[in-house]
Amino acid sequence: MEARYLAIPSMGVSAPPIQPSPPDILKESGQREVFCGLTSIVWLHRRMPDAFFLVVGSRTCAHLIQSAAGVMIFAEPRFGTAILGERDLAGLADANEELDRLVKDLLERRPEIRTLFLVGSCPSEVIKLDLAKAAERLNTQLIGRVRVLNYSGSGIETTFTQGEDNALLAMLPLLPSSDEEQLLIVGTLADAVEDRFRLIFERLGITTVRSLPPRRSTDLPPVGKGTRVLLAQPFLSATARALQHRGATLLSAPYPFGVEGSRDWIAAAATAFGVPGDRFNAVLDPLVERGRRALEPHREVLAGKRLFLLPDSQMEIPLARFLSRECGMELVEVGTPYLDRQLMAADLALLPPDTQLSEGQDVDLQLERVRASRPDLVLCGLGLANPLEAEGIATKWSIELVFSPIHGCDQAGELAELFARPLRRRALLQLS
């Protein structure tokens, strides 16, 4: 590994071209302990402060979002739920009228909103409330003031992070076409992290760098033959394919978690834009060196520890790659809600060859495997964390990973720290 960071010719991705024989995948279908796609509103609304996310759903949807997000801290959040009542179920015509009325009231109250996302839910899908039509109708009424888009965040169609995939997909038709050469970073990043990446790309001489989603919902990047796409998040399958349909080239790279992943991710862009190897190394080497220094104290805690990742955010495979290769953790099982081999190719190739992958979930069976294997740390959702801790198994909540800035060489230390903290804490506590 040492050599790879330093040698000039190895600027490209670290993945060997031929993947070792893929490990057997355990496929399970049973009770899934995951959030639905509505949850991604929690970070999407922060990314685009001029957008409002209106879920058309039930009280359960509203309760889910407020339980997953710190809704109470806002004077008025930029997301809400149009709760369907019995009357709406009785007649869809009324439901459409009701929705129009409610949107009108909402926009009068929030004149600063530029983009309104109508977000479909399980009940709205089941009663076949046509939100695409509703968006079209509202768009005509609100032309020039607010753009209305729609997508589904329903649990019957999406898990947790897939909501962002659908939201971005809904924005795609609005992207202007242009064959201009540009690097397009796709997937929500924390603003500070995005600024760092832009600075690095600028130093590499990649000048036109744009982001989807943008910071302002109306600042949409163009797309076309000159667009090279780097995915910042591993859960954007549909968006990636749609961008390719618009002529964009999808760059294959591991996801930018950890020093190695971030370096390879940046390298994929550098290769695509013909950045000279010495320039790349001149820019990246100090970052890599610094990132590894920051990792070191956490590696000491994590190395040799056994990790079990339960399926949740779709970030499990890249995180497992980071934690095994850069932090020395042993992987007991790497669960993922669904496996998109194309999007995960580079990360899969870097996993130890004997890694046990699992796709889907039967939570009771999976917890039995957790208990039987007695891992040192389990990555899991909030519903499972305290019960596992009560059984004496250390856990790391997965939801924190979608809220915290964890991308890039400069964040590698912080990312490792998130996993080391539960172990450090256990070592600190002297409770019999």
Add this chain to the structure above:
Amino acid sequence: MELTLWTYEGPPHVGAMRIATSMEGVHYVLHAPQGDTYADLLFTMIERRGLRPPVTYTTFQARDLGGDTAELVQRSIRQAVERFQPEALLVGESCTAELIQDQPGALAAGMNLGVPMVNLELPAYSKKENWGAAETFYQLVRTLLKSQLPAPGTPKPSPSRWRDEGRRPRVNLLGPSLLGFRCRDDVLEITRLLAEHGIDVAVVAPLGARPADLMRIPTADANVCLYPEVAGPVCSWLERSFGTPVVRTVPIGIGATAAFLRELHGVLDLALPAELQELEGQPSEAERRSRLPWYSKSVDSTYLTGKRVFIFADATHAIAAARIASKELGFQVVGLGSYSREQAREVRAAAAELGLEALITDDYLVVEKAMGEAAAELVLGTQMERHSAKRLGLPCAVISAPLHVQDVPARYSPQMGWEGANVIFDSWVHPLMMGLEEHLIGMFRHDFEFVDGHRSHLGDGAPTAAGAGEPEAAPAAAVPAAAPAPAPGTTTAAAAVREALESLWTADGEAELAKIPFFVRGKVRKNTEAFALERGLERIDAEALYDAKAHFSR
């Protein structure tokens, strides 16, 4: 269709989960799509439960809808019964499954499961969490007691049968549940209180009960309806079907605790002990077991007199708070409301007694507005009112669900009984500035050492502009690292009004205003402006300020 940014109550199936999770030996199979499992975190995070809620979700997906979801339901039920071997099974559906109409309860009924099964029908599009909890508790008790139902015409058991049977009287404590406010400690406190009066507790339910315990409910001489939101319907049914009398006074506050004990003694035909005898204008001997009466009478509490208090909570806690605030602490209740529509009548009656109109709503923005308009000095509410109060710069104590992890304290802190009154005195009075301290600040505020902005132990000054995020206290889940302040809503119109009002102030008016202590200055400014508007004044000078002060003085 109704726009909801935040809701006090979850859907009714979350109420059912509260009953299942509160109990032992009960399992709940919930026909629900993937995502509905979020509700587990309410219990594992807010209540810090070390066990997963006993709930099996079918977590169906779109691809299942094309096939046989009924088969999925049956498989889930079978596996759950096999794996968890429950003593009673609840079967129901969440909002989406209700639309598919698989009727999981009917499917379960045809499966010969060998355990008592309750088919829960909880209409998700018209009902909410507390209703769901009450209905589930009622249906479960009804199912389990079916075989014990007395034949029609059977005479009611005498509430004093304990005497004939040569035992101590015993009662059930019904209603305490997880995610209820301080239920764990209330049960302990009331159990102790009853023991002091020679009364045993037969069954506590749902909290900590097994199905077999529910089957012992009819052995009690009376039912104590501790939390009407959850136990109201079941208590009424037990009264109708088994003739068991119900004690409905909720023992929160010293007056209510004494009234509760008197009611209980009456119902059980127990002689009222001397210490519970009502004395003219004095707390009874028993009430002095709480420190509240003396603390409230002691001179430091003088400053509590007439403090303007705004109350919004579930019905039980709102009504109790209004009584304590007005009668036991000498506050002035300036607003009383609840999100519990099922108990709206009782809240309205309590408000009318105080000359107020009750606010019955589940829109927290309406509550926040009312709070501001009432010019409250202390807010008693839910976690949401705590946040609203913080935005308005008002001290607040939390008195009711919905809960935050903070509301499940490690220490013993009941709301009910004598100790509950002590806890209430402390937790309501501590957010206020202490009496002597407030007095001293008033006296010395012109001294050069006095730093304007001194907020005592009230913490940091509250933001004056609406819309500031405060990332320090998100509820259950993760705290966004840096929540951006959301753009304020209707600021443009409001700003124009603000500007117009500000232009009314003359230099000497402003100067006089500056002399007023900072912690009431905002309110004086607001009152004076309201007064000026009402009188159509063109300027606000020092005289206008004092006119307004006289107008608003109480």
